[in-house]
Amino acid sequence: MSARSGIRRVAVLAASASLALIAVPAADAAPALDGPALAKKLTKDVTVDGVNRHLIALQRIADRNNGTRAVGTPGFEASVDYVAGKLRGAGFDVSTPEFTYQVQVTDAAVAKVGTTTYENIPLTFSPQTPVGGVTGTLRAVPEDATPGCEAEDFAGQDFTGSIALIRRGGCTFDLKHRNAAAAGAIAVVIANNVDGKLSGVTLGQPGVVPTGGVSKADGTTLFGKAGQSITVDLRFHQQDKVARNVIAQTRTGRKDNVVFSGAHLDSVEAGPGINDNGSGSAGLLETALQLGGSPKVNNAVRFGWWGAEELGLLGSTAYVKSLTFEQQLDIALYLNFDMIGSPNAAYFAYDGDDSDATGAGPGPYGSGQIEKAFVDYLTLEKKVQVEGTDFTGRSDYGEFIAQGIPAGGLFTGAEQIKTPAQVLKWGGTAGVAYDKNYHGKGDNLGNIDRVALDRNSDALAWVTASYAISTEDVNGVPARASRVSARIAAKSSKAFATDAHHDHDVVS
Missing domain, CATH: 3.40.630.10 (Zn peptidases)
Known part of the structure; x- marks a missing residue:
């Protein structure tokens, strides 16, 4: 066997081995992952x-x-x-x-209808009310799968100067309160949709009208008081803290x-x-x-x-x-x-x-x-x-x-x-x-x-x-093994091409 024939055989074997590495599943095989x-x-x-x-x-x-x-x-x-x-x-x-962050320390967290006061916790990034709060008619947004998530949810009622009551769920608090503000509401109360307080929640960015949250039970009670006058008082101050x-x-x-x-x-x-x-x-x-x-x-x-x-x-x-x-x-x-x-x-x-x-x-x-x-x-x-x-x-x-x-x-x-x-x-x-x-x-x-x-x-x-x-x-960053394989394949391909060129010279 000539040396040139030996080189050609190595190149062919390398190419065949590369093809053998490609898994060809049976036609009736269930799809599966072949991860590293x-x-x-x-x-x-x-x-x-x-x-x-x-x-x-x-x-x-x-x-x-x-x-x-x-x-x-x-x-x-x-x-x-x-x-x-x-x-x-x-x-x-x-x-x-460590990082420094600000916590919102509540000074007033009130929703008051008549003589009854409900805990109404300010959402993070909510604007504050003046001392004494803001007062308006309580308008309840109808409860469905996405309450307050569409502008249409506020149609059929006059929300101008009102306090909007919206059940949690279906979209972000931010979207709910912005839709309410666009309809004319001067404040928003979000009622929890699971048992317990509505605490530790955020608008995610600076809000446009004061927005607080009440418990599921208090929210249900407030839905029954729609149309009455309500006062919302949301005030707080910021305090620096450190966490890890x-x-x-x-x-x-x-x-x-x-x-x-x-x-x-x-x-x-x-x-x-x-x-x-x-x-x-x-x-x-x-x-x-x-x-x-x-x-x-x-x-x-x-x-x-x-x-x-x-x-x-x-x-x-x-x-x-x-x-x-x-x-x-x-x-x-x-x-x-x-x-x-x-x-x-x-x-x-x-x-x-x-x-x-x-x-x-x-x-x-x-x-x-x-x-x-x-x-x-x-x-x-x-x-x-x-x-x-x-x-x-x-x-x-x-x-x-x-x-x-x-x-x-x-x-x-x-x-x-x-x-x-x-x-x-x-x-x-x-x-x-x-x-x-x-x-x-x-x-x-x-x-x-x-x-x-x-x-x-x-x-x-x-x-x-x-x-x-x-x-x-x-x-675009491949695995090291892939890079090595690519280099080997490239070298093998080059060797095969060179050998084929030499054989062509001999034949011609």
Whole structure:
């Protein structure tokens, strides 16, 4: 055999081997994902029992601290110490950077009809009333699936100079109060749609008219007093406080193409926050611990547990804004996990490409690919249908998106109502909130759908690990192995072409 023939044979064999690496499924084979070995292993290692152990820890921390893990309380500080301690033990580079935030200290929180006074808690970013409040006729917006979410909801009544009463649900508080203001209302009262106070909620941005919230029971009573005169007095002052985030990063992988996964760690004051957001925090923590601080990855993985999300995404916003433009460029993408075990669970993935056309628009380029990664895993591996959910600005992806960082994540639903069509897909109960204890005292260990928690924790692990190997579909950065294979294939192709050229010379 000549040397030239030997070269040609090696090239042909290399080309044949490359073709052999392409898996061709049987015509009748069920579709399945063929992810990297790391994703397969991590998904197997992250168990619902492991995740649940962290939920038990968070519940006990709340039990020892007046039933709450809200930012600014010992329960939140103990939660930070628990998470950071676990991560340090697993070999991560861990920090707990501080940020300063303002808390709204209430001076007046009143809705008064006749001689009866109701607690009416100002929403974060609400304007204040003058001392003594504002008075007008109480006008009730009709209750339906999306009360106050459309301008038409205010037709048929004169809201000029009135106080609008709107039931929670269906859209953001901000949209409700802006629609009311556009109709002429001088103040808004939001009635909770689940038992308990309406506390720890926000307009998300500076409001246009004073807006407060009452409990579900008080709201129902007020609906019966529509047409009567009501006085709303909402006043408060701001106070500076300091809180901590938890940031942990692997010691391995590229530091300029970081995969970032995050969840908020704080609860509302009313309860222990085991679904919101112990579920996301626990799933994220177990994924990090099973991954370990020095995994064999191409891209470094950074994990974040945010403080003061319940006060307006304050921890995540402060963190992202603290980064220079170059440091933000180092983040390839952000994955958010805020409630992944709701008791009447939905299966939502953030609608990165706006394919559901629900109004909020797409995320930065790459967000649609992230959405597809979650949808593919849940539909192909877990046989669960997935719906898109808007980037409404209600969770910690907000500032990442604002800075152009592609984002995605999972969500099992909050106070919104599950529909009959969704029950056919997912089970559960129609006409009931995805989480009937949302932001309430009842958000405890009994407030978790552990099947949903298991499925979503696996999806969290799968997608995080997959991007730790390659983010090529998001930003064009392939896995190291892919780059090596491409170089080998290119060299083999060049050798084959050269050999073929020489053979042509001989023949001619």
